[in-house]
Amino acid sequence: MDTDVILVGAGPIGIEVACALKHAGVRYVHIEAGQIGQTIYDWPRHARFFSSPERVAIAGVPVQTYDQEQLTGETYLAYLRSVVEIHDLDIRLYERVISAEKTDTGFTVLTSSRVSEHTYSSRYLVLATGDMNTPNRLGIPGEDMPHVSHRFDEPHRYFKQKLLVVGGRNSALEAALRCFRAGSRVSLSYRRPYLDSARTNSRLHLELSILTKKNYVPFYPATVPVAIGSDWVDLAPAKQAATGSIDPGAVQRIEADFVLLLTGFQGDVSWLRNLGAEFHPDSEIPIIDQETMETTVPDLFLAGTAVSGNQQSYKVFVATAHEHGPRIARAISGTDSVPFGTVASRRYPFTIRDISPKDS
Ligand SMILES: Cc1cc2nc3c(=O)[nH]c(=O)nc-3n(C[C@H](O)[C@H](O)[C@H](O)COP(=O)(O)OP(=O)(O)OC[C@H]3O[C@@H](n4cnc5c(N)ncnc54)[C@H](O)[C@@H]3O)c2cc1C
Structure with missing residues (x-):
């Protein structure tokens, strides 16, 4: 047995789990497919957190900024580097786990890096x-x-270009607003009949509501793209597209030099399936014990947004996952791991109910 724990993923919560394991004296190997905070590194440049700074602080290390505003991804990556250095964490970077198997004594994990497999x-x-x-x-x-992308990088590429943004959540609204301000001719297609204030950041919702109402950003509600050409997109009524029976007369062709398909992401649950984990009925959300974060496969744990499986729930954020590390460390070590380096005044309890009472 190489180690007690193999920990996969060094996003903010993976790093926080590593701190908790180290603090509890558990031997572990930490493997990350890219750089630490890779998901945040892939965000659009200069995008900001919606969460407040103290809620995305991890492992008891406070975040201090010059303006006390929400952090940009870049600022947070710098902070994560500091946390890794402060806690002297050993992370095997640019090493992707490509398969995992359950054995009689635990798990075997195969990884691949640029130079070798392990x-x-x-x-x-x-x-x-x-x-x-x-x-x-x-x-x-x-x-x-x-000219079609599932990720928004930064607006300069779209200056003086016709850009169709597809989607109606924060990522789509933020891209539409930033590109509009950067001088692009933005249109917006969304499968729902209106931009939903309950699903989006209030500032983005307000700004896009004004721009779409005044037609500075033409809005195609209740539509979905059904085909993309070199300088056009065909939009069909969302309800018809859902049934698979589209009236050709209802399809509108709009001009687009670039297309951003900002329709969300999903997690990869294939390993969980292969390892025999069970899921909630009619979903791909894994069943876990909330006290320990253990799945239905003994000794297999989930932390951070991975607990949503492949259905981004928007209920698990960095802010609502801080207990995952201590719970796992406690379950594995058998000791009651005390939160370390806590800045008590900023570690007020926080759950999804605080921002979305209807999800309680
Ligand atoms: C523009 C934008 C704004 C956002 N704003 C907020 C916000 O305000 N608040 C908030 O809480 N969240 C926000 N999010 C979401 C945020 O990115 C996640 O909540 C956060 O990254 C989750 O942390 P995590 O550690 O659970 O997972 P991640 O940060 O996704 O980390 C997972 C890590 O696992 C690694 N990995 C995956 N597969 C493998 C493999 N096979 N082998 C090895 N490593 C692997 C990945 O490379 C990655 O580094 C935002 C997202 C976007 C795009």
Whole structure:
């Protein structure tokens, strides 16, 4: 047995789990497919957290900024580097776990890096692999053309270009607003009949509501793209597309030099399935014991947004996952791991109910 725990994923919660394991004296190997905070590194440049700074602080290390405003991804990555250095964490970077198997004594994990493959064995396996592994594909002709993207990078590319943004959640609204301000001719298609204030950040919702109402950003509600060409997109009524019976007369062709399909992401649950984990009925949300974060496979734990399986729930955030590390460390070590380095005044209790009472 190489180690007690193999921990996969070094996003904020993976790092927080590592701190908790180290603090509890548990031997572990930490493996990350990219750089630490890779998901955040993949965010659009200069995008900000919606969560307040003290809620995304991890492992008891406070975040201090010059303006006390929400952090940009870049600022947070710098903070994560400090946390890793302060806690002297050993993370195997740019090493992707490509398979995991349950054995009589624990788990065997196969990884691949630029230079080699490696096999590790452990008693426990903790997956902190996030829920943004692959974009939700639309499965339509033209989706893989070079001017079509599932990720927004930054607005300069779209200056003076006709850009269709598809989606109605925060990522889509933020891209539409930033590109509009950067001088792009933005249109917005969303499958729902209106931009829903309950699903989006209030500032973005207000700004896009004004811009769409005044037609500065033409809005195509209740539509979905059904085909993409080199300088056009066909939009069909969402209800018809859902039934698979589209009236050709109801399809509108709109001009677009670039297309951003910002329709969300999903986690990869294939390993969980292969390892025999069970899911909630009619969903791909894994069943876990909330006290320990253990799945239905003994000694297999989930942490962070990975607990949503492949259904981004928008209920698990960094802010609502801080207990995952201590719960796992407690379950594995058998000791009651005390939160370390706590800045008590900023560690007020916080759950999804505080921001979305109807989800309680
Ligand atoms: C623009 C934008 C704004 C956001 N704002 C907020 C916000 O305000 N508040 C908030 O809480 N969240 C926000 N999010 C979501 C935020 O990114 C996640 O909540 C956060 O990253 C989850 O942390 P995590 O550690 O659970 O998972 P992740 O950060 O997704 O980390 C998972 C890690 O696992 C690694 N990994 C995956 N598969 C493998 C593998 N096979 N082998 C090895 N490593 C692997 C990945 O490379 C990644 O580094 C936002 C997202 C976007 C796009």
